Amino acid sequence: METMDLEQLIGWDSLLNDDERAVRASVRRLVREKFMPRIVADYEGGRFAIELLPELARLGLLGANLEGYGCAGMGSLAYGLACHELESCDSGLRSFVSVQTSLAMYAIHKFGSERQKQRWLPEMAAGRVLGCFGLTEPNHGSDPGGMETRAERDGADWIVSGRKLWITNAQIAHVAIVWARTRDGIGGFIVERGQFASEEIPHKLSMRASITGGLVMDGARVPDENRLPEAAGLKAPLSCLDNARFGVAWGVLGAARACLEIAIQYARERTQFGVPIAAKQLVQLELADIATEVVKASLLAVHYARLKEAGRLHPAQTSLLKRNNCRIALEAARRSRAVLGANGIAGEFHVLRHAANLESTFTYEGTDQIHTLSIGRALTGSAAF
Ligand SMILES: Cc1cc2nc3c(=O)[nH]c(=O)nc-3n(C[C@H](O)[C@H](O)[C@H](O)COP(=O)(O)OP(=O)(O)OC[C@H]3O[C@@H](n4cnc5c(N)ncnc54)[C@H](O)[C@@H]3O)c2cc1C
Incomplete structure (x- = not known):
């Protein structure tokens, strides 16, 4: 029987241009070859793969969506795809890139003096300054x-x-x-x-x-x-967070995709009651629910990325995207974990690691509740924080 994967269900190829496909392919290759083979041990040991930093810099992932100063100047969608691929390995890997790019470098790029930009950004893009x-x-x-x-x-x-x-x-x-x-x-x-x-x-x-x-x-x-001369008031750090949470919203879909792929493969191989569990309706319900949410979230992410590229993405839309995608990714990881039964808690199957990471994404860059209130404020005009 012919099958369809998540990329076909989303129809990714019709949504991306050649540059975006190239970014996705090169980050995917790097993640598969260099980061995946060590992630289980790194996670267990509480280690970040700092030795691989030059590889991230080589692909232009540090400061990827910034213009000038040695940065790659990627569009929002290409940057989102890079975050997606990084987080299909581990949320911590994407967090590293997010913080370097969308928080630290972005703050200097947006609020720094020309001298500060010249001094810090090329070194940060090269990964020599963290x-x-x-x-x-x-x-x-x-x-x-x-x-x-x-x-x-x-x-x-x-x-x-x-x-x-x-x-x-x-x-x-x-x-x-x-x-x-x-x-x-x-x-x-x-x-x-x-x-x-x-x-x-x-x-x-x-x-x-x-x-x-x-x-x-x-x-x-x-x-x-x-001192960052152009940063005046709380709206400066909040605008950095708004920028960074766009990458979070894209990244968590990578973790969700990884969990779904693992759950599908497992369900097709695991036999109980004489048949693969993939042939059981309740298992298919889990897989179909997860896939449906990831497809919807991905399409929203693409639409909002295009708005961001046009400079028309409102912070309330970023809140909506971050809240929705973190919710569905966490749910996808938990439900995938259950499909794997006891193996779902084993490190080599990855899903519980993703679920544990996604608990952090639910909280950082604005908690789920705070984004609920941001959306509520946009809808009603009343701030209920
Ligand atoms: C792994 C990780 C990495 C992080 N990295 C960074 C970083 O690099 N830089 C940085 O500055 N911070 C970072 N953070 C911190 C993160 O941004 C904060 O944890 C987050 O903003 C929430 O703050 P808090 O943990 O103090 O929770 P609190 O603000 O104390 O909230 C506790 C609970 O109360 C709820 N709550 C609070 N106010 C309201 C309200 N008005 N109405 C309803 N509910 C409310 C919250 O939603 C939450 O459920 C990181 C956090 C984690 C877990």
Whole structure:
């Protein structure tokens, strides 16, 4: 019997141009050849594959959707496809690229001076300088407007003090984009290693192949030339998050696709009651439900990517996309896990690792609930945060 895979159900090929297909193919190849063979061990060991960074840089994935300064200048859809392929391996791999590209580099690209862009972006695109993005604090997550980190002017410098927590790449970053309260409102600072210390977050049960930690600034002396001159107020870091969550929304579909493919293959090979479980109606219901949601989410992602490329994507639409895709990906991973029975909890079948990672994507870059409220605000005009 002829079968159809998810790509055929989506009709991907009719939606993409040649450049987009080429990006998808090259990232897929890199992921399959270099990252997949080690991901089970890396996840178990709580390691990020930092040695493979030059490979990510070689494909132009660091700063991929930024223009100039050694960046690849990919369109939004091509960047989305790259995120999708990276996360089909592990959400932590896509998180690394997202933070470097859409949070740290984007903040400098959008809010930095020409000198800052010249100094940092080419090095970051080449993977020689790694960045992180410090907004969340121990006491302020969904409501970053309450942040306690402060920056006081002292002659030609700023004195930055405070603590940031749950920061991706904190322990490996050479520079941290730190958001701090100043007398004139919230500002952004490029804080260099040595001016900040990082701390571990032990015993993580999700995103184990990603580096997550804390930043400590204890009277860090930051020259004024490291302040982001165009970043004024909380809307600056929020616009970085809006940009990054587009990549999250695309990435999680890669994890969902991987889970579905694993579940289909398993169901066709696993025999119970004398037939492959794939021939059982209740198993097909699981697979059909997962596929339907992934197809719908993918088509929405393509449509919104085209709007983003035209500069017409509203933040409420990004919220809708992020919330929807993280929900359906998490559900896809959980339901795929069940199709695999006991094997579903074994590392080599990947699905529970994806499910555990997707719990983080449900929470970071704005929680599911906060995006619900963003959509609600757009629909009603009333902010219910
Ligand atoms: C793996 C990982 C990586 C991360 N990387 C980064 C990073 O690189 N940089 C960074 O700055 N941050 C990062 N974060 C932090 C992340 O952005 C925050 O966890 C997120 O914003 C939520 O904040 P919180 O955890 O403090 O939860 P809280 O804000 O305390 O929320 C707890 C619960 O209350 C709900 N809630 C809060 N307010 C409301 C409300 N008004 N109405 C209804 N419900 C509400 C939330 O939805 C959530 O369910 C990361 C987190 C994780 C898990």
